[in-house]
Amino acid sequence: MDFDLSPQQQQRVDHMRAGAGKLPATEPDGIAGKDSWLAAAELGMTGLCLPTEHGGGGLGALDTALCLEAFCAGGADTGLAFGIAAHLLACGTVLADHAGEPVRAELLQGLASGTVVAANAMTEDDAGSDLSRLTTTAVADGDSYVLNGRKSFVSNAPLADVFITYAATAPSAGYLGMSAFAVPRTLPGLQVGSLLAKMGLNGCAAAQVEFTDCKVPGRYLLGPENQGNSVFQRSMTWERACLPAIYLGAMEGQLAQCVDHARSRKQFGRSIGNFQAISHRLATMKLRLETSRLLLYRACWYLDQGRPAVEAAALAKTAVAEAAVANALDAVQVFGARGCLAADGIGQQLQNAIPLNIFSGTTEMQREVVAKSMGL
C-alpha cells in the first residue's frame, strides 16, 4: 500500500491546481459560460477520462478524481467543476463505452475539447430515486426512435449541445425496459426550458428538457435496446466514485481559509485558534476531509481494478457529502458574523455542499445500497 502520488500524478495535479487559479474571473456565483468551459478545456479538464484516440486524457477513475480535486483546490468554481464532472462522468463515459463508432467519432472529440457540452437528462418529476416511474417513452419508427416526455432537472442543459437521456422502450418491463440515447440539441422536438433558480452550484446552469415527437436516428441508441439500466448504473458508479472529488478540493480550500482566519482573528487578546472551541473544530474538519478522501480514492481504485465498486462508491459519496455539509456549517461558525455575509463565500460553500446529498442518488439511497450489500 502506497499513499503517495506517483511523480506523473503529482505533475498532473500541480498543473490542474495552478491552471485553476488562472481561470478567467467570473461573477461570484454566476453561471459559467462557454468561455469558462473552454479555459478549463485548455487545461485538459473536459476530456480527463475520455479515450485518447478522441482527444481525451485516457485517465482512469482515480486519476480523474485527483484532477477534479486539484481543480477545485486551486480555486475553480465548484459549480463549473460540477458541470464539467457531470459532462465527463454521466455522459462521456456512457458515450465512450456504449456509442457506436460513427457517434463516438462525431461527439467524443468535441466533448474532450470542450466545444461540445454534454448534459445528463434522467430525473423526472415522478422518477427520482425510483426509476420504474420513468414516463419518457421511445417508440421505434423505422430506423429511428420517437421520444416523448419531460426531464425535470437537467444540469448543463442551457449550454448543452448533446443530451444523454433514458426512455422506456418496453414499458411492460418496468425499469428494465428503458434504453439510453444521445440526443443532439439540434434535433426538432427537443426543447430546453428556462433557467432553473437553484440554492447552490450556480456556476452550473440547469433547466428542464422536453421531448415532443423528437425523432432520434437509431445510431444514437447507446448500448442494446432495453439495456438502459445497466448503462445508467455504470455511469452512476463512475459519478458517485469520482464526482465528489470536487468537494474534497473545495473542502481543502475552505479549511485553509478557516485556519488563516483562526490565526488572524483576535478576540480577548489572542487568536481565536488558541481557543480549543475553534482549534478542535478545525481538527474535526480536517478529520472529515481526510477520512472521506481515503474512501473516495479507494472507490476509484476499485473501479480502475475492475472490481465491484458499487458499495465502495456509495460509502465514498456518503462520507464526502456528510463531510462537506458538516465542514461548511463549521466554517460558518468559525467565521462568525463574516460567515453570514456573502463577501467571503462561506455561506455559499454550504449551499453548494447540500446538493451532494441529493444528486446522483441521495444519501438515503446510498445507505440502502450499503445495507443491501450486507444482506439486510
Next chain:
Amino acid sequence: MATQTREDISSQLLTFIRESFLAGDPEGELDADTPLLELGILNSLNTAILVAHLGEDYGVHVPLIDVTATTFKSVRTLSELVHESLSRK
C-alpha cells in the same frame, strides 16, 4: 446446491418474493409466471435485494449486464437463470 431442481429453486424464490416484497402474499396471487417487472413487484430497489439474495443463498452472482427484462421477467425465468448458473459450477 448443485443438485437442486428448477422446481426446488422456483419454490424457494416464490417464498422469498412473497415474504420480502408482498407482505406474505395473503391472497396467494404470486405464481411462477406472474410478470414481476410489469406489475412493479421488482423495482430497482427490490431487484437489488433479490440479486443480493441470489449471491448469498445460491452463490449465483448476477452481473448488472445480465439483469434484464428477460432474465427477471418471472420466477420461472429467474429459476432457470439460477439453475443454469448452478449447473455450470
